[in-house]
Amino acid sequence: MQAEILATGDEIRTGALVDSNSAHIAGMLxxxxxxxxxxxxxxxxxAMLVSIIGEISRRADVAVVTGGLGPTQDDLSSAAAAQAAGVELVExxxxxxEIEAFFSKRGRAMNPSNRKQALFPKGAACLYNALGTAPGFRISIGRCTFFFLPGVPHEMQAMLxxxxxxxxxxxxxxxxAFRMTxxxxxxGLPESAVGEKVAAIGTVFPEIKLGLRAKFPEIQVKLYLNTADxxxxxxxxxxxxDWVAGQLEPHAFSVQERTLAEEVGDLxxxxxxxxxxxxxxxxxxxADWLTNTAxxxxxxLLSAVTYANAAKIKVLGVSEDTLQRCGAVDEETARQMAEGARRAAGATYGLGVTGIAGPGxxxxxKPVGTVCLGLSDAEQCSSRKFTISFGRRLMNKRIFAMLALDFVRRRMLGKL
Amino acid sequence: MQAEILATGDEIRTGALVDSNSAHIAGMLxxxxxxxxxxxxxxxxxAMLVSIIGEISRRADVAVVTGGLGPTQDDLSSAAAAQAAGVELVExxxxxxEIEAFFSKRGRAMNPSNRKQALFPKGAACLYNALGTAPGFRISIGRCTFFFLPGVPHEMQAMLxxxxxxxxxxxxxxxxAFRMTxxxxxxGLPESAVGEKVAAIGTVFPEIKLGLRAKFPEIQVKLYLNTADxxxxxxxxxxxxDWVAGQLEPHAFSVQERTLAEEVGDLxxxxxxxxxxxxxxxxxxxADWLTNTAxxxxxxLLSAVTYANAAKIKVLGVSEDTLQRCGAVDEETARQMAEGARRAAGATYGLGVTGIAGPGxxxxxKPVGTVCLGLSDAEQCSSRKFTISFGRRLMNKRIFAMLALDFVRRRMLGKL
Structure with missing residues (x-):
């Protein structure tokens, strides 16, 4: 069974948007x-859509098409499918x-233009979209069964x-045949070091294929296996x-594709x-990462995002003297921040993070990339200092956040 | 002049890798x-490569092909181009x-397999690759000039x-011809409503082409113009x-592709x-959004992320009585949170956000999707309540954050 994928939209054609839908669909198929x-x-x-749908209908058994199901004039997938199939559009x-229900559930009136989204080629079967206003549809043209899905990734993924x-x-x-992953x-380890630590997998598990993926700031080791059993x-x-996680100790934090924040939450x-x-x-x-988990x-309990020194003093009780003597980015300051947060919230652990994300x-x-972490509980208050810059503010923020969460994780696991 | 783009490689075909090269090339063209x-x-x-190169050679004036120029057996671009052009491969x-120079400059011996990378279709012109071992080449097939480039993004981008x-x-x-965007x-408006409000643009600015894009939770209106002047x-x-922004008042917040957090920061x-x-x-x-800007x-100055009620009381001074009478998700609570944050930090504005992101x-x-906002300054303290759920926790968090930032923006602009 052979499948093709078609992504539609001027945003993708002109390069304004990277098409990640097609890779997702290809991976799932x-x-x-x-x-x-x-x-x-x-x-x-x-005209282009009609022509390409025609081409695919002569080559493939299955096709997944994304985009062009919206309410506006440049949403043409339904019309193109109807022309390619030689049928008319029907409501x-x-x-x-379902479109009406989507709006009424949210207490909103349906816009007249949304009515267009219920026009499908005659003979098509509706595909329900629980997450948005654009239903999809299935239609056979030539030798191929086409599935038309919306371009919004999470809607598309659920329907797929x-x-x-x-x-x-x-x-x-x-x-x-099962393709398992x-x-x-x-x-905490660079990609090359991860690669070296797991290089021997071929001799231990010859049936497994391995791939490394830098999903900044994580390094993921992917294990693939094709089998009928x-x-x-x-x-x-x-x-x-288990073998890979052992090789990477204490740097492996999840074997279930979970985030470090989810792992810390569970611990x-x-x-x-x-x-x-x-x-x-x-x-x-x-805090944003932690609260993404229901x-x-x-x-x-609390994150005091104290950007101003005055807030560090007032909200967290950091000593003015420490700030003047040591500065905001300092291990002593980080310890006081941790202890202040812990006491303000009555929490088991307090975690303080202060550093320089740059560019200024x-x-x-204390160059850009310097970060000090403090971690306190009822018995002790310790700190760590790192200098690790990836040159860009947003990347540094992410690295700092990971270092901080990993500090708590390893404290709880006794792996410091 | 019409161009096509072809990305090659099993990693892209099977979805193991998202093809970002094609969007980059499309944008530059x-x-x-x-x-x-x-x-x-x-x-x-x-066979597939030869067939597709043949198709493109009959349709396009220019084609950019990426990938398949490496030293291994599955790098087939050169052989495919030679077959499609009906010529032989020559060294x-x-x-x-250049391949030899690449290795000698790095003090390494050239691998015998790299010699394959100098095999081009007869009549092709070499494209120099300053950053890697894979040179590219240019060749005319049918009506089309093909540019074959490596798949490594930074090498490809420099050669392009x-x-x-x-x-x-x-x-x-x-x-x-200039293509301007x-x-x-x-x-704050659904995509369909935005579409209706700007639908008349064709009569006012007939030379402009319009596209709508839902970049959740924003709706972007893109204006395209092709001109020689x-x-x-x-x-x-x-x-x-200006016309579009006026039609969308007070919902248009940027005409420079900036985030709402950047706009609020500037104001x-x-x-x-x-x-x-x-x-x-x-x-x-x-806070994360705001602090992404250097x-x-x-x-x-401060964000007090008070997840626990005890923290709302202790850090922000929210009244225990209010929390008991009205609950954590309430306009009065939001006002007290706003005022508490403003006073703790000595800020001009205090913004309080409390709601139910779900799923529980x-x-x-107070269903999932309920959010109360409080906004205080030295003169007044006001609040708003919305119920707007997108069914998923992370989407609700984003919607709530946008509603809150928009509240501050419109207060500063006198557009409440």
């Missing part, structure tokens, strides 16, 4: 044993009802997983994951512990 | 007035000399800028930008004003 032969992208041009009652893949697999039938996430494959992969929860932050250079990023209020604010003694 | 009509991506498959002496674009522009000759960013084009675009700076935040449901996201310490924590009276 390939993981399910469907061979992807070609990706294409074209703009919002009816799909189920689609219309819940409606497209099950239908494609049903059509494929027969024995299925596991990921070990690490932080799913249970045995899972077992081999689990052993290999806190397991211990019935709570965390309070005092952030300066990270500007709230650590239920984080169980263990996350550096000095010969 | 379009900016130089060359229309890009189609992107394609295929794997390391000789290019200039290319060979220094060797491909000058040659393409030379061939295009005559008057250069401007963007108006808006927040750059100065006049800029003038027309500026007028059109504060212009007024010599400062901001302190009290965040609950946004979990530090607003120099934000000029106007951003909702009730019939």
């Amino acid at each position: 390939e993981q399910n044993g469907i061979e992807v032969t070609r990706h294409q992208a074209v703009g919002d041009d009816l 799909d009652q189920r689609a219309l009802a 997983a819940e409606q497209v893949l099950p239908e494609v697999l049903r059509r494929q039938g027969g024995a299925r 596991r990921v070990v996430s690490s932080f 799913e249970a045995n494959g899972q077992m081999i992969l689990s052993q290999a994951v 806190l929860k397991q211990r019935g512990a709570t965390l309070a932050l005092a952030e300066s250079c990270t500007g709230g990023l650590i 239920g984080s209020s169980d263990y996350f 604010g550096g000095s010969p003694e | 379009e900016q130089n007035g060359i229309e890009v009509t189609r992107h394609q991506a295929v794997g390391d498959d000789l 290019d002496q200039r290319a060979l000399a 800028a220094e060797q491909v674009l000058p040659e393409v522009l030379r061939r295009q000759g005559g008057a250069r 401007r963007v108006v960013s808006s927040f 750059e100065a006049n084009g800029q003038m027309i675009l500026s007028q059109a930008v 504060l700076k212009q007024r010599g004003a400062t901001l302190a935040l009290a965040e609950s449901c946004t979990g530090g996201l607003i 120099g934000s310490s000029d106007y951003f 924590g909702g009730s019939p009276e």
Whole structure:
């Protein structure tokens, strides 16, 4: 079974937007044993769309098309599919009802232009979009079954997983080859060092293919296995994951594709512990990461993002004398920030982060990339200092936030 | 002059790698007035490559192909180009000399397999690669001039800028067409409503093409203009930008592709004003956004991310009675949070945000998506309440953060 992917929209055609949808779709199809032969992208041009849909209909068994299902005039996918199929556009009652329901659930009136989104080629089957106003549709043209999905990534991804893949697999039938993947996430080693530490995997697990991926600031080790025996494959992969994580100790933090913030959250929860932050250079990023997890209020109590020194003094009780003697970026200041946050919130742990994210604010003694961490609990208050600059403010903020979360993680695991 | 782009490689075909090269190439060509009509991506498959190069050679004037120039067996671009052109592969002496020089400059011996990288289709012209071992080449097939470049992004980008674009522009000759783009960013209206408000642009500015883009939670209106007269084009675009921004009042917040946080930062700076935040449901996201701008310490003093009620009381001075009577998600609580943050930091403005991002924590009276904002300065303290859920925690956090920043923006501009 051969599949093609078509991304539509002037934004992609002109390079204003990088098309990440096609890679996602290709990955999902390939993981399910469907061979992807070609990706294409074209703009919002009816004649071009009709022509390309026609080409694909003569070559592929399955095609996934993204974009062009919106309410505006430059959304042309439905019209193009109808022309390519030689049928007229008709209003799909189920689609219309769903668009109306989307708006009424949110207490809003449907805009007249949204009515256009219920126009499908005659004979098409509606694909439900639980997350947005643009339903998709399925239609057979030539030898190919086309799935038209919206371009908004999370809507597309949900519809692909819940409606497209099950239908494609049903059509494929027969024995299925499993392409299995596991990921070990690490932080703190450069990619080349990670590569060297896991280089021997080929002799230990010859059936596993390995790939490294720098997902800044993480380095992920991806393990691939192709097999027809799913249970045995899972077992081999689990052993290999443990081996890789062991090689990378203490830098491997997740074997389940979870973020460091999620791992720290779980460790806190397991211990019935709570965390309070005092952030300066990270500007709230650590708190944002922690609170992206539902239920984080169980263990996350406070982050005092004290950008101004006056706020460090007033909110956290950092000593004015320390700030004058040592400066805002200092291990003693970081310890006082940690202790101040811990006491203000009544938390088990207090974590203080102060540093220089750049581009300005550096000095010969404290260059951009300097960061001081303080970590306090009822028994002790310790600190760490790092100088590690990636040259860009946003990258430095992320590195600093990871260093800080890793400090707490390793304290809880006794791996400092 | 019409251009196509072809990315090659199994990593891209199978979705293991997102192809960002094609967007970069498209952007550079379009900016130089060359229309890009189609992107394609295929794997390391000789027959497929030959067939697609043949198709492109009958349609396009110019094509840029990336990848497949390396030393290994699955690097097939040169062989495919030779087959499609009907010529043999020959060793290019200039290319060979450059590959040898690349290694000797680094004090390394050339690997025998690298010799393959100097094999080009007969009649091709070598494109020098200053940054890697893979030279590229230019060859005419059918009506189309092909530029074959390596897939490594920074090598490809340098060769595109220094060797491909000058040659393409030379061939295009005559008057250069400018493709100009401007963007108006808006927040607070659904895409369909934005579309309706700017639908008349075709009658006011017939030369301008319009595109809408949902860059959640912003809706961007993109204005495109192709012209040979750059100065006049800029003038027309500026007028059109003003017209669009006027149609979208008070929802348009930037005409320079800036974030709402950057705009709010600038407005504060212009007024010599400062901001302190009290965040609950946004979990530090607003502070993170504000501190992504270098120099934000000029106007951003504090964010108290008070997830726990005890922290709201202790750090912000929210009244325990209010929390018990009204709850954490309430306009009175939001006002007290705003005022508490403003006073703790000695800021001009205090902004309080408390709501329910979900998925848990909702009730019939206060469903997920409920958010209360408080905004205080020396003269007044006001509040707003919204219920607007996008069904996912991270989206709700973003919407809440945008609503809060927009509250401050409109207060400063007198547009509440």
